[in-house]
Amino acid sequence: GYGRFGLNYNSDAVFNESQIDMRMRINIDGSVETDSGITFGGRIRLQYDENTVSDNDSDGLVSNDRAGAQLSPAMLYATGFGVRVEVGNANTAYDSVALMYNSEIGYLDRGFGDPNGNYFSFNSTPYGSEEINRMGLFVSYSAGGFNGRISLVDPDQTGAVIDEEELSLSVDYAFGQATVAAAYVDNAAGVENAQALFLGAEYAISDAANIGLLYFDYDEDLDANDSVRVTLYGNYTMDAITFKGYVATDDQDGLANDTAYGLGVDYDLGGARLSGDIHRSYAEETIAGLGVRFDF
Amino acid sequence: GYGRFGLNYNSDAVFNESQIDMRMRINIDGSVETDSGITFGGRIRLQYDENTVSDNDSDGLVSNDRAGAQLSPAMLYATGFGVRVEVGNANTAYDSVALMYNSEIGYLDRGFGDPNGNYFSFNSTPYGSEEINRMGLFVSYSAGGFNGRISLVDPDQTGAVIDEEELSLSVDYAFGQATVAAAYVDNAAGVENAQALFLGAEYAISDAANIGLLYFDYDEDLDANDSVRVTLYGNYTMDAITFKGYVATDDQDGLANDTAYGLGVDYDLGGARLSGDIHRSYAEETIAGLGVRFDF
């Protein structure tokens, strides 16, 4: 698991512009390796984020709402010989592809060059009311620098609710100093005809410097949500300090500005990192953060 | 804990006949051994089952309901010198007796030769609204092949709600190739005058084969729920494969058929098992499953 905490600033916040942001995540895992070489296991995630209602009732008021750490649904898996199968609260092919989140910066690992649109992924908190009977399947295969994945998520496997199954596919390949990746998702997040395509490439200029280019195309029946986003990012490491930056463009209707960008600095504490980040959003907000992230 | 997942088929399902079934169970234990030789400890269970609402509100609608892993109430215990005392979310004498569940088959460990009626047991999920203030006590004594148990569960120890305390007793004894067991419960599951009696015997014909006979008599004021169930079961192991089967009869009013039966096959994966099961229920449904079960 990991922990992170720090200060977060948003120039356009309705109430306090500066707040403390924190998360603690603990993965509760169990597994057994069989004589046949196949490992079976499972995971339930325990997570707390600040300012989050964990136990909400139906009245739309805050009365009796409560806030504590939350438990995810479980994911079970079998793995061996380069193949991994996941069932339940499974990862998805689209969300698991390489490079997709590499433009993120700061102790919150965020940025406006992230994927657009909605799609399923491992759910860190309980399923919401529309997905109580959700069931996911995921299969991946790895060999050398190659990874391929396919996943299917049925938001309601009982069939009582009419809905669409999300299907996604992804591949990535690392060779020498380069990594390339592609992913596709249909009926994204269970929305009929919602589709997203991702293409990405990263190149290691040297041991200390990387540069990458990401392309996201999200398309659904409701045109107002359509967007093509292109993200260029890079990072450079000098001793304990890593500089990071990105610039992203998005053609979605209604954005105040079709360009967003951000700069970040990480300082390696030898087992943790101190990170600062500052962004200009599509809504022309200034967003900044300074905090610590540690893994245990 | 353990994990299990697989396909489940029910010929008479209202919606999807085939669904994926899964559970992940983790027992969170803590204990300390004192200088006096007595060990004190406790357990809280963390469990996720698919298609389960974990956080339900009071409006009878699915709005705001959520589904994640759930935490049980705690059980505390003291054990030493053959005696074990449990307090809180305690096991019960009736539910803990030997043989009672030995006719179960498949990765879901199920069958129609299981005990009839309702009775208390360790609760894997939070207590329901009728049992918020439930308190159980359990004492067992073991010596050689003998086990004796007594338990008491008060569904509301505050006394604010009028209810009945469940009392249960059980004994079992293993000698040579035979095991015999008997159990009795009064005010079963807190229902006044609900009583259940269990008698069972199992015999190991050889290292590879077992046969057993179970008798369950459940009786309460509402005669429609009364039933006498008799279960005959057996299993036979050849190398990594174990064949299992049972046939059960139940005289409860209103059953479409008073006989149910099932066949199962386990394949030992050396730390996990692949299991298939097929049943014909009292309601003349065909129920089948194929999946994996692993313990960690």
Add this chain to the structure above:
Amino acid sequence: GYGRFGLNYNSDAVFNESQIDMRMRINIDGSVETDSGITFGGRIRLQYDENTVSDNDSDGLVSNDRAGAQLSPAMLYATGFGVRVEVGNANTAYDSVALMYNSEIGYLDRGFGDPNGNYFSFNSTPYGSEEINRMGLFVSYSAGGFNGRISLVDPDQTGAVIDEEELSLSVDYAFGQATVAAAYVDNAAGVENAQALFLGAEYAISDAANIGLLYFDYDEDLDANDSVRVTLYGNYTMDAITFKGYVATDDQDGLANDTAYGLGVDYDLGGARLSGDIHRSYAEETIAGLGVRFDF
């Protein structure tokens, strides 16, 4: 964590005078030590108490309420060189001061010489509806026998709800056979102008005997809640047996009696303790308990 269970008696209980009382507490911790000598970590607490609703809805009825173990919000910390910083569900300076709870007796660690008034502390269960967006900060410094602490808790850091931040300070110092402590809290528990002051001293008469005196002054705008409480306590150990006692006076309006007292006996089981306690409350109730407490 720890477990405790036993019998509890209250002469004035509305329903059952005698009930079984139990708690299981497990601290789920994670931490990492960095090369710089600073340790980063976090804690989420898992706890079950009997007779507690864990999942309550908004209808004011027990329908659909449930009771299981509960998860706290998370606390994250950084510690090194005698300094400790906590964020989130942080401890507070007032609650963490030495001596404050030293008059407690019995397996439930309770007594009527405990602090008066309300104030924030590490929350073992989810925040309630008034504190969903609560955020705490805590800094302590230790050197030799000295400890100093300061904490700030904002019941709603989003600023959407008008409320007061609780500020508290505390110091304690152990030298030779004596320990002295002082603590102060303003806007206690987020109540404007609610203030509490604590002064305490303890003296070890010998290896086997201690005596202490505590002074608590709680003051808020609503005078009916004001109280000055003074507690005198002592304990004496003979082999495995420790005798404990306290007498406390409280000048709050409306108390049936301004004096309360209690006697307790602990028997050391070598890794656990068997404890009995009996009290006379300010309401002239007789309260008694007998049970076991063990840490793991």
